[in-house]
Amino acid sequence: MKPGRVVASFDSATGMLRALSRFLHGRDVPLIGQGPAAAEPLAAALSGAANRLPRGLKERAYAASGWAEAVPLRQVGGIRSGALARWVTGHYPHRRSDVAFVGSANGAMIHLCAALGAPWLPQTLLIPVRRHGVHPDEPREDLRRTREAGQALVTANPDLVLHQMHDANQDRLMIAGMSYFRVKWRRLPAAYRHYLERTLAPGATLVVVDCELRWPVTRAGPRHVYQHGAPGGATPEEYEDGGPRVADYLRRYGSPHRRWDYPAADGESPEAEWGFEPGLLPDLRELAARNGWRLARMSFAEPEHVSPVVADLYREWYRRRGLPADRLLAECFLLLEPWWTLRSGSVPYWMVFNTEPSRASLTGYLDGADPFEEIRLLLFSHGVESVGLATIGQWRETLARAGKVGVFTGVDTRAYPRDFAGLARAHRELARIRATVPMPLPMKWETAEKFLADRDELRWGTEEPTAAPGLDGRPGR
């Protein structure tokens, strides 16, 4: 199977990879990078019409779209991590850089990379796996049906850890016909190694993006964990023990259950989608030492902790360039537009998802920042009125914080959270903004590093090269 078919297209890591690699090629991201710009008007019109379909049909369409891009169960053992890594590095232009990033997916970090003109290599990819006949609220049964395929995958790929993830809250429609296999590299794949060696010169910096978020799991086998739910609107306790919000949600969706029957948790593990698996560190240290690179580790407790840092970095950068810096672009999940962020002179604030905690993080940032004249909001629609979803009314309150213009961008407020058109309209509407500014030259890495190292939201650690370039076998500390 082609790697591009194995990996989910509608996922954070691949969405971010597309957005950043297109940016480094000098392009924006129409149709979230999944189709030609010329198809955008048609896609927007068709998906807008689809938004008017009855709810049941739309929910089935969501489920079918997930199923259609998933890998058949029996083919999972044939997936090879080396090919996936080559597919990732193939996205980027061949160019020297004085900094590169590797590790956790993070929307704010993507804007950091865009500002610097630097690439990022994801540690984690999502492989959606087809399986039938499991009720979304029965995770034990999901694991029972897919454990064997999981074992086949990790046996064939000793460099991977499988973080199987089951989120019956937010992924309810998608998991009807598939299971989420998130794989993390614990050894650096050859393609990443070669790519980094071709990109970074001696003295350059390799930044490890280290999201420390952990989540309850059940160990399903060697290098195979099963994660109970996922960050978003519900808490780990609600996934584990249920609660009034969970019971109400399950009742609304006509489920025979009132809580989920996850297998007993026996520990915590780096969070499947965002968390960094530190098993990769020794390889990165060794590679940095061998090539005479500095190794920097950017650690943070939760994905959204990077967002205010990068937002402020952009704001300061605009002000240094003599621009107003009074526009905010609030982005959600994989709806990211690094190119238009810079062309519209917007400060990017990335949110993990469309939930109350994400909205609270955005309003918290607005509370502490100088007021914005304009606020634009991109909202990802996942099709489910899930626990902790922030409503359109609540988002409106946030938009009212703008001095002049507080608007949804590409959101069909009547269809949300079952808004297919957002994927086509977010870019389309953003690209219509009339007040644009020139694309800046890349930011200097020293400037950015100094800024990042001073911020409390991040822990910044650096390891200077201990071996002269070209000397092998001297792992640094």
Next chain:
Amino acid sequence: MSLQRQDHVVDELTVAGHRRRGPGPPVVCVHGAGVSSRELLPFAEVLGERHDAWAIDLPGFGASGKPDRPLILPALADVVAAWVEEAGLERPCLLGVSFGCQVVVDVAVRHPEVAAALVLAGPTVDPRGRSPWRLAGQWLRNAPGESPRMMPLNVADYRDAGLRTVLAAFGESIRDRIEDKLPLVTVPALVIRGSRDRMVPQAWAEEVTRLLPYGRLAVMDGLPHMTPYRDPRRVAGTVAGFLSEVAA
């Protein structure tokens, strides 16, 4: 109490007005090109519950007197400014709809002492659509979203005004460069756009707000160009909210 007809004479021309005298400060509604206060009466009726609401006919339109030849935009603005004084209103809010926005912006920049605030509902004309053909195309695309009950009112308005006056008003709306005047508006201004307005693109509504020194944009979900006719209560609520903020 509902709407009452009150006419005034300005420069030897009768200016027809409809008023509902609510407790709040005065708001004067100015209609779009070729039409009259007819389309704004239901809105003035609702707004009059809270404000001293007026809807007037510009000279040449509706029940107002007919000048010898159609008035150009600055002349229409001068009439509105003189009418405010004649009616004895103390710095009202001027609310324009469509072409009416161009009139009230002209009043605000050439007679800065007249208005205390502006409301621009569906401000025309987007400089990127400034041609008769484009305007006609936008008008046609917008029409299906409007209330079907508005059509007979439009027809009556066009009949009252006559073809020459209607065309002259559209001509004035195309010639006027509102974007040059917006930065000179010194009072708070609320811009209203229906999310399904095909005559006022979102990017233009944002640009209008951006150009106004004290502008603020309200997007009304699901409404077409003529927001006050399509949903008088929602628009009146938004306007009243804006005016209480301005007063505070």
